[in-house]
Amino acid sequence: MIFCPLPGTPLITQGFGQTPDRYAPFGMRGHDGIDLETTDGTQVYAPHDGVATVKDDGANGYGLHLIIEDSKRRSILAHLSEVKVASGQAVYQGDPVCKSGSSGNSTGSHLHWTFKILKNGVVQNKDNGYNGAMDVTELTRLWLDQDLHHNAEYSDEAKPYLAMTFGEKEYVRRVG
Numbered sequence: 001m002i003f004c005p006l007p008g009t010p011l012i013t014q015g016f017g018q019t020p021d022r023y024a025p026f027g028m029r030g031h032d033g034i035d036l037e038t039t040d041g042t043q044v045y046a047p048h049d050g051v052a053t054v055k056d057d058g059a060n061g062y063g064l065h066l067i068i069e070d071s072k073r074r075s076i077l078a079h080l081s082e083v084k085v086a087s088g089q090a091v092y093q094g095d096p097v098c099k100s101g102s103s104g105n106s107t108g109s110h111l112h113w114t115f116k117i118l119k120n121g122v123v124q125n126k127d128n129g130y131n132g133a134m135d136v137t138e139l140t141r142l143w144l145d146q147d148l149h150h151n152a153e154y155s156d157e158a159k160p161y162l163a164m165t166f167g168e169k170e171y172v173r174r175v176g
């Protein structure tokens with residue numbers, strides 16, 4: 001089980017696989033994660049257990065980003081303003097590990113979340129055009145079934161893509 005790294009009702013501003021033209025130069029079929037709308041300094045929580053690796057691409061790519069990985073999965077939380085854990089540190093699901101920002105190749109504050117499935121530490125499905133990244137919202141569908149998710153609401157821009165996979169009513173604003 002993994003959790004959304006943002007509580008409440010995060011707005012997904014770019015879905016998985018969107019804007020293929022922008023990602024072609026990087027050899028990818030499209031956006032290799034999902035973007036969640038934030039304001040600078042929004043608290044971000046570990047979506048699952050793992051060991052932290054902190055990296056900083058400066059003004060390029062993911063900017064300041066945090067990788068959380070165990071033998072079964074890897075999350076990359078990108079475009080951060082601050083990371084509160086150190087490389088090599090064990091983190092646990094729900095830990096407040098970093099804060100959102102707009103570092104790297106980013107036009108405004110948001111949280112980029114790439115998610116990959118690993119088997120014995122090896123990224124699975126690596127030749128899928130996204131270096132093994134998968135659409136993590138596929139997993140949030142399961143959270144809906146189990147009532148353990150943080151609901152998300154999609155922007156108009158993201159909806160057409162997501163409609164290819166999900167029904168209109170599968171994501172609704174969380175009440176209360």
Ligand SMILES: [Zn+2]
Binds near residue numbers: 031033034035112113
């Ligand atoms: Zn992104």
